[in-house]
Amino acid sequence: MPFAWSSTFTLGQPLESSKGDKIILPQPALESIIQAHASAPPPPPPLPDPNYDPTSWSQPQYNPYQHLNKPQELPSPLTFQIRNPANRLLTHGGVKEFSAADGQVHLPVWMMSSLALSPGDQVMIKYAALPKGTWAKFRPLSADYTEILDFRALLEARLRSNYTTLTRGEVLKVHQGAKEFGFVVEELKPEPGEAVCITDTDLEVDIEPLDTEMADGTTQSARGVLNGHGSGSGGNNMDNMLKIGVESQGHVAPKAYQRWTVDVPIRKSGVKITVHVQEPGDLDVVVSTKHSISLQDHIWANFDSVSPRVITIPAADQDYATQQDSQIIHIALHGRESSGSASFGSSTSTAPASAGDAVYSIQVQYHDDQDSSSTPSSVPSTIVDTPNKDAPGYQECDNCGSWIPERTIMLHSNFCHRNNAKCTKCSLVMKKEDLPNHFHCDHCDMHGSISEKNKHMEIYHGWYQCSCESFESPSLPELAKHRRTTCSERFIICRYCHTLVQQGGPSSNARDRMRGLNSHESYCGDRTIQCQKCSQMVSLKDVQVHAQNHEYQRQNQATPHLCSNQNCVRGKGSTVNVLGLCQLCFGPYWIPTEDPKNQKLVQRLARKYHSQLMSGCGNNWCRNQYCATSRGRQMDATSAATEMMGILKEARVGAAEGHKTWLCVDEGTTRKKVMAELLLEEVRGQYAIEWCVKALEAERTDLEAAAQWLHLQAPKVKKAVA
Numbered sequence: 001m002p003f004a005w006s007s008t009f010t011l012g013q014p015l016e017s018s019k020g021d022k023i024i025l026p027q028p029a030l031e032s033i034i035q036a037h038a039s040a041p042p043p044p045p046p047l048p049d050p051n052y053d054p055t056s057w058s059q060p061q062y063n064p065y066q067h068l069n070k071p072q073e074l075p076s077p078l079t080f081q082i083r084n085p086a087n088r089l090l091t092h093g094g095v096k097e098f099s100a101a102d103g104q105v106h107l108p109v110w111m112m113s114s115l116a117l118s119p120g121d122q123v124m125i126k127y128a129a130l131p132k133g134t135w136a137k138f139r140p141l142s143a144d145y146t147e148i149l150d151f152r153a154l155l156e157a158r159l160r161s162n163y164t165t166l167t168r169g170e171v172l173k174v175h176q177g178a179k180e181f182g183f184v185v186e187e188l189k190p191e192p193g194e195a196v197c198i199t200d201t202d203l204e205v206d207i208e209p210l211d212t213e214m215a216d217g218t219t220q221s222a223r224g225v226l227n228g229h230g231s232g233s234g235g236n237n238m239d240n241m242l243k244i245g246v247e248s249q250g251h252v253a254p255k256a257y258q259r260w261t262v263d264v265p266i267r268k269s270g271v272k273i274t275v276h277v278q279e280p281g282d283l284d285v286v287v288s289t290k291h292s293i294s295l296q297d298h299i300w301a302n303f304d305s306v307s308p309r310v311i312t313i314p315a316a317d318q319d320y321a322t323q324q325d326s327q328i329i330h331i332a333l334h335g336r337e338s339s340g341s342a343s344f345g346s347s348t349s350t351a352p353a354s355a356g357d358a359v360y361s362i363q364v365q366y367h368d369d370q371d372s373s374s375t376p377s378s379v380p381s382t383i384v385d386t387p388n389k390d391a392p393g394y395q396e397c398d399n400c401g402s403w404i405p406e407r408t409i410m411l412h413s414n415f416c417h418r419n420n421a422k423c424t425k426c427s428l429v430m431k432k433e434d435l436p437n438h439f440h441c442d443h444c445d446m447h448g449s450i451s452e453k454n455k456h457m458e459i460y461h462g463w464y465q466c467s468c469e470s471f472e473s474p475s476l477p478e479l480a481k482h483r484r485t486t487c488s489e490r491f492i493i494c495r496y497c498h499t500l501v502q503q504g505g506p507s508s509n510a511r512d513r514m515r516g517l518n519s520h521e522s523y524c525g526d527r528t529i530q531c532q533k534c535s536q537m538v539s540l541k542d543v544q545v546h547a548q549n550h551e552y553q554r555q556n557q558a559t560p561h562l563c564s565n566q567n568c569v570r571g572k573g574s575t576v577n578v579l580g581l582c583q584l585c586f587g588p589y590w591i592p593t594e595d596p597k598n599q600k601l602v603q604r605l606a607r608k609y610h611s612q613l614m615s616g617c618g619n620n621w622c623r624n625q626y627c628a629t630s631r632g633r634q635m636d637a638t639s640a641a642t643e644m645m646g647i648l649k650e651a652r653v654g655a656a657e658g659h660k661t662w663l664c665v666d667e668g669t670t671r672k673k674v675m676a677e678l679l680l681e682e683v684r685g686q687y688a689i690e691w692c693v694k695a696l697e698a699e700r701t702d703l704e705a706a707a708q709w710l711h712l713q714a715p716k717v718k719k720a721v722a
C-alpha cells in the first residue's frame, strides 16, 4: 500500500550520542503520517487461494474479509529520505521517537555534517519505502582498520543494533576503544542500490580491502615499531617495544598517550611495572592485555601522584593468567598537567622533551614474591608499632605520641609542640608548615598531599558515562571495570558463531542468563542446525544436551540377538526354539511329532555333528571349525563321537538361553560371517560382533562405511575385550 508523506522541518539540536541513523520527529508528524497512510487507496483484496478447501478443519490460509475489518498497520520500520533543500544532499534514516518540539527535527551529528546542515536550517523529510537490503560493500577510509580484530563482525554488530537504512556514499563510523574507524558504503543490493532498509534482513557484508598505496602515511607509521628510547614527539599512537628487565625512557605531553608493548611469554610469573617520573611531571599508568587501551579501557592502573608508580600483577591474576589474543601486554602512559610548581627547562634529559611533558623511565620485570607488598601508598602510613612503648625510663609525648627517654622529655615536648602538628583525622604527625598541604577527601578515606586533590577528585569523584549509555559512575576505575565486564559494547568471541561481536546486554531470557549467555549469544544460539543422527532441527544452544541424549540412547541399546549357530550371522527373529537358532538353521531340527523331552531333536543334532566331524559337509568354502571339510582332515567314528559329545552339551537344548551350536552354513552366510570378523578386527573389538553384523547389513557390506556406522550408532563394549 504505497502512500506519500513529506514535510519540511527546522533542524533542532543535534543528537550527540546517537550512533545510528535514527531521527526524532514531532508528535504531529506521526499523526499526519497515520492520516496519509489511512487515506491511501486500500490494497486490492488478495486472490482466493486455489487450494482452499472449505470442508477442511485446518485454518484457512485465505480470508477474503481480512483486509476489510483489520486496519492496515503502518509499515515497519518507517524509513525516510532526509534532504537538505539548500544543496540537495540526501541520506536516509529511521525514526527513533516522535518527541521533538512542533515543527522541529533532530538528526544525529554525523548526518548533519554529511548533509552540511546546522541547527536552524530547513530539512525535508519524506517517507520512502526502501527495499530490503541483501548485500552491502564497504570501503575502509584508512588502512588501520585492520587493527580491529574482526572488523566485519564489528561492522555487522554496529549495523544490526543502530541502523535502519544504508545509503550509498554515506560514511559509517565504528569505534573500538578510543579509536574511530570510518567505512564508506560503496555499493548496495538490490538494484538500483541507492538506499536499502536493513531491519530484519540477512545483509551480506563485504569489505573491499584497501589498496596499500592508498593507505595514508600515518597508518604506515602507526604500525611501525620503535625500539628502546621513546619516540620524538611525546604521546602519539605509536607502540614502543619494551624488553623485560630493560629500563626505557620516554616523555608524554599532557592529555596525550604514549603506548608501550611488552612481550611476556612466561605467564607462570607475575610482572611488576615500575614508572619513575621526573618532578614535577605527572602521568597515569594503565595496563591491559588488549590492544585498545586508554583511561577508560584498561585492566590495571596506577593513578598515584608520587613516584615511583608501580603496578604489580600477580601470576594468579585471572586477566593476566588467561592470556587472550597474544602474550603481549599493553601499557599506556597518559600525561597530565603537572600539579606542582612548573619549573620548565629544568629537565636535563637528552630526549627533546617539550616543556610540560612528563619525563619518565619505565621498566617491566618478572615478579614472583607473593608477600612483598611493593604497592606504593601515596600516603606515609601512620606509625603502628611505637618503639620503646611502655619501656622503663620512657615517657610518651602528648603531641606526637613517641616514647622519649624521661630525661629528655621536656626538651622534646617543647620542640615538638613548636614544630610538629598532628592531623586530627588520621593522627599523622608532620611539620607544622606541612599541615595546610595535608588533604583528606570528603567523599572517601583517601588522604595525602593537597597536590593530589585535583587528580583524585577527577578520577574517583568525577562523572563518567560509558558510550553504551547504560552505565555511569563517578569513578574512572569503575568505568573501566564496567567496560571490560558487563558493558554491552564489550567484544567477546561468541561461543556459537565464533566471531568477535559486541556482547550486548544480559539476555532477556532467564534460562539463558542462568547459562551465562549475553544477548548476542542468546540470539545467536537460537539458530538451528539439523542433527546428523535424527534429522531433527536443534538450536545451537541445545546441541550439547541433544547430543548427550543420543549418546545415552546409543549406549543403552539392547544388543540384537543372533542365531546360536556360531557360523551363522542371521538374527534370531521372533520365533523361539529350543536351540536358539534362526529359522533357517532350525529347519532341519523341526520335529513334527510329539517330542516332549527333545530326545528326537538331540538325536538329530548328534547325528549331524557326528557326520560333520567324521566326513564334513564337502563344501570347500566351509569355515565351520567342527567340520572335517573345513579342517581338511576326516575323523574315525569313535573320536568323532567323543568330540561330538562335548559340543552337544553346549547346545543346552531346551534352556532359555546360552545356546551355542556349530553347524555348517551356506556360502553367502559364511562370507557375511568373515566380513563381520574382519570388521570386528578393524574396530579393535570396541563393538560386539552382533553390532558388526548389523553395521554390515546397514551399509551393504562396505567395511569402511560399516566402521563409520559403528562409531555413530553402536554402543561400545563396556569392558575392554582382550
Ligand SMILES: [Zn+2]
Binding pocket: 397, 398, 399, 400, 401, 402, 412, 413, 416, 417, 420
Ligand atoms: Zn612529640
Ligand SMILES: [Zn+2]
Binding pocket: 423, 424, 425, 426, 427, 428, 438, 439, 440, 447
Ligand atoms: Zn590526616
Ligand SMILES: [Zn+2]
Binding pocket: 441, 442, 443, 444, 445, 446, 456, 460, 461
Ligand atoms: Zn575521595
Ligand SMILES: [Zn+2]
Binding pocket: 466, 467, 468, 469, 470, 471, 482, 483, 486, 487, 488, 489
Ligand atoms: Zn558500557
Ligand SMILES: [Zn+2]
Binding pocket: 494, 495, 496, 497, 498, 499, 501, 520, 521, 524, 525
Ligand atoms: Zn554469535
Ligand SMILES: [Zn+2]
Binding pocket: 531, 532, 533, 534, 535, 536, 546, 550
Ligand atoms: Zn538428534
Ligand SMILES: [Zn+2]
Binding pocket: 563, 564, 565, 568, 569, 570, 581, 582, 583, 584, 585, 586
Ligand atoms: Zn542361523
Ligand SMILES: [Zn+2]
Binding pocket: 616, 617, 618, 619, 622, 623, 624, 627, 628, 629, 630, 664, 665
Ligand atoms: Zn562344513
